[in-house]
Amino acid sequence: MTVAVRFAPSPTGHLHIGNIRTAIVNWLFAARHGGSFMFRLDDTDEERSTQAFADAIAEDLTWLGLTWDRYARESDRYARYADAAEALRTAGRLYPCYETPDELGLKRKAMLAQHRPPIYDRAALRLTDTDRARLEAEGRRPHWRFKLNHSDIVWDDLVQGHKHFRGADLSDPVLIREDGRPLYTLTSVVDDLDFAITHIVRGEDHVTNTAVQVQLFEALIGIMGQGIVPTFAHLPLIAGSEGEGLSKRLGSLSVRSLRQDEGVEPLALIAYLARLGTSDAITAAGSMAELAEGFDFGKFGRGTPKFDSDELMRLNTQVLHNAAFADVADRLTAMGMVGVEEAFWLAVRPNLTRLSDAKEWWAVTKQAVTPMVDDAAFLATAAGLLPAAPWDDTTWGVWTKAVSAATGAKGKALFLPLRRALTAHDHGPELKTLLPLIGRERALARLSGCTA
Template sequence: MKIAVRFAPSPTGFLHIGNVRTAIVNWLYAARHGGSFMFRLDDTDEERSTQAYADAIAQDLTWLGLTWDRYARESDRYARYGEVAEKLKAAGRLYPCYETPEELGLKRKSLLARHLPPIYDRSALRLSEEDRARLEAEGRRPHWRFKLLHEDIVWDDLVQGHKHFKGADLSDPVLIREDGRPLYTLTSVVDDVDFAISHIVRGEDHVTNTAVQVQLFQAVIGLEGQGEVPTFAHLPLIAGSEGEGLSKRLGSLSVRSLREEEGVEALALTSYLARLGTADAIAAAGSLAELAEGFDFAKFGRGTPKFDPDELMRLNAQVLHQAPFAAVVDRLAALGLDGVDEAFWLAVRPNLSKLADAKDWWAVTHAPVAPLVEDAAFLATAAGLLPDGVWDETTWGVWTKAVSAATGAKGKALFLPLRRALTARDHGPELKTLLPLIGRERALARLAGRVA
């Protein structure tokens, strides 16, 4: 069977780490098996869906490298959903209901008060043609429910194992609103059948929806005369570092915020979310292809994985520390580092947590710095021993050896005063690589206590 997966977000907000993890897992599974990845917008919630959010989702996927083979949006397919709905009506699987939201709410409260599950009582099925005509004459318009068969619903989940529901324990779902618009349950199933989606990978909060959709898949496939019920994989939902649930509206954990405000690298985020909740050690991958090669649903556990921002930033540093100059040169230039070269990148990358940190070290090597001077006599001696000629990575060792011999300073007493004078910092990249970038003229001025 040809592997075909889909990521189908609603464009009602920015992607956050929970739903982008679903996109990553789907993409990696398809890549691992030579399958296709579909980007589909479930945008039938017309009140909340916006083009701006749709564009933002596409931008986030592109930034992460999650290219798609097919694209569709549900708002373009209303005629198709109507066609399937009419077939379901004709088959007796979709029936009209006339209760108002208030009436349904009272029924629900009554059942809960009697410690019964709030399952729809199917009273609409007992309405006669005259009853329906009278209700419509009163101005009521029907919503339409899918009639579930009271039989066992089973599937073998790739993450959760064998699942078993009883149709009689589930409430007939509403598939069409009073205004005639289809709901997610119908549109999603019709799309998955039409686009031959082989595997549906999503959060475990959809398990009960899946039980309902299995029967709807069977009904639609039976009416269309082609297709198969997809294989399902329901991932445990991610919690916050304190165990709290995550929300799509939790802006601090949106992909856009992580990228633009926190400086997270795309590969750091994909590496983290691809392995979160699995048996694999969390480490920075070299590429999406490397992540795909090791992908396996059998590695996912059933426990709730916790998102740890500190762990993500640790991976972020790993990604930068192994990034080649060619991969970042354009982004460094965009940060205002005009004329940046590979020598600078190789010198500073081991000390970066995020790419924007390179601006600080560019300022140290290419802009005036106010040196930190504690022992002017020591620095004057050091300045007098600065080597002439072309500087390279050996210059620092030759120079400090001479300074140590002349002053008797060793270890921290030797290196820290020099670092503070040359960089105005206590820590940073190795000075054997930084010193040639600072240059002899600046070094002499800073050792003399001048801003240079």
């Protein structure tokens, strides 16, 4: 069996880290087993779904390198869902209900008051044709529920282990709204069957949905005469640093904000979320292939993992420090560092937390800097001892040795005034690599207290 997975977000907001973690886990699992990854938009919520959000989701996936093999959107498949619904009606598994939301709310409150589970009482099944005609004459339009059988529902979850539900404890789910539009429970199952999805990987908040959908899978498979019930894996949900839940509607830790505002590298975010909540140490990875090779559902724990932005940025730093010039050259150029060379990258790379930090050091090497002058006489002596060009990574050592001999300054008293004058910073990249990039003309001007 060839593994086939899907990521099926709703385009009703920007993806947060919980959403994208699901996509990452699906992608890595498929890559580990040579399978396919499908990007499918659950966009039947027409009031809240927008093309802008759909485009943003695709952009986030592309930025992360989560390429997809197949693509579909549910809004293009209404005819298929209507066919499936009609087949369920014919089989006696889909029935019309006429209660209003207020009436259902009252029933729910009454059951809870009696300490009974608030499941639908199937009152609609007791309606006669005359009853239904009368209700429709009053202007009521039915919503349609799937009739569960009351047998046990079991499956072996790849993360949570053996799962067991009693069908009698579950409420018949609504599959079709009053306006005729299908709901997620139906569209998802129909799509998973039609696209031959073998594994459904999602958050543990879907466990009860899965119990219902297992029976819907079985019903449609029986009607269609083909297909299989997928294997399930339900991941613990990620919480914020204070244990709070994440919400796409609230924009909690959105992928877009991490990318645009925090400067997080794609591979850092993928490595972090792929290993969060597992027995693996959270360390930087060299590639997606490396992460896929070590992927195993058996490594996931059952506890709630908490997102730690400090740990993510630590990982981000590791990724940048390991990045080759070829991996970042185009991005550096796009930031305005025209003509950037590998020597610059190798000089500043060890001091970066975000790639955008490189702009600061580009300015130090290529643009005007106002030097920090602590001791003008000391700097004048140092300026007089500057070696002739050309400079290389030995120039700093030769020069500081001569300055020390002339002034008696050593250690911090020697190096800090020179750094402050040359870079206008108290710390930064090693000056043996940065000094040749600054160049003799700029260095001489800055040691003289001039903006250069």
